[in-house]
Amino acid sequence: MNIRNYNAKEAIVFRKTKEPFGGLSNMASGYALYINEVIIPSSEHLYQAMRYPTNPEIQFEIINQDNAMKAKMISNKYKAQYSRPDWEKIQIKVMRWVLEIKLAQNWDKFSAILKETQNKSIVEYATDNKIWGAKPINNDELVGVNALGRLLMELREKYISENNRIFCVNPPDVPALLLYNQHIDIICDDMIIDYHNESLLEDSLV
Template identity: 55%
Template sequence: MMQRDITNFRTYIISESVVFSKTNEAFGGLSNMAPGFPLFVNDNIVSNSEMLYQAMRFSLFPDIQYEIISQNSPMTAKMISKKHLERSRQDWEQIKIKVMRWCLEVKLCQNWDKFSELLKQTGTKSIVEFSTKDQFWGASKNGYNNELIGQNALGRLLMEMREKFILQEKKLLKVSPLNITGFLLYGNEIESIYSDSVYTLEH
């Protein structure tokens, strides 16, 4: 299971996998860059999971977080993040998988109908993010027309989430904050995230 080992490279057969790359593709909604999956964290709207992930790299710098989240596009937000890499959390490499898992669960929790249906459509196939450059979060061509190789960490997190919630038919109603030091947004401790359905039931 991926929680035990996400560091090894794997080979995926393209024709037997759900492969996504661009947000306008059939499974483009699986991408962190995809529009239409807004997030609500500590009374703040974050347009997509890419912006949230990049912002959490700079937990101790609310000004950088604001600069990232206020952008009009996730790609621009990612470029802003790269500009400030020297101010990343010192433990970022140790926690980034946990942070990405949290971001994806927030995306699922707050966009359940749309995102759960997309994950359900992947069946039990391997989910792979195709990338020509990034073999950590994604996978790239292996010299064979029908193969991709990489750690595919994002795809494996999506498969983990699919198994835990979609295949088990267990609706995600709450996402707790990570138990790490300085898990902050705009200088405030991040609170538990709840789905829209919980708000509807309470009101």
């Protein structure tokens, strides 16, 4: 993905989860996922766990954090030594898959936010030059790859604009897509349980 420029006044720019459009962030709570009979608190938890397919103990530690920022911090602690070597090549594919699951398993809530963005550019506000967001260079302009924002716009175009409810999500074309040593296959809505039940989610984090 190449670097792009965005007009801040004409785009949907999200940063903090409690701000408007905060649900677009992978850090947002209230969008739990259900993979291989495992309840995962957020899309960030799942994304970070996929970095360590051959280290189920690291995946367990990540998934059992009570918020997404802690999950990311745990992942950062291990990535220099244990991250899968092809992560930089596959991370976009993994993120696209994670976002599709977030939409499929939280359709009413997440599709409503995406619909509210209309046809505007979606931009994750960044303070560095990493690929996921865009960094402000003045009061009116942001510059960056904005990979997360572009994947969200792709999701909006494919499913929201076309009114195409997503029920099943195929695994990305990457080797060793594992959770706790189990391969992850197609994820369909008949696999979804009531993961919004708070007591059930709390039990899964014990």
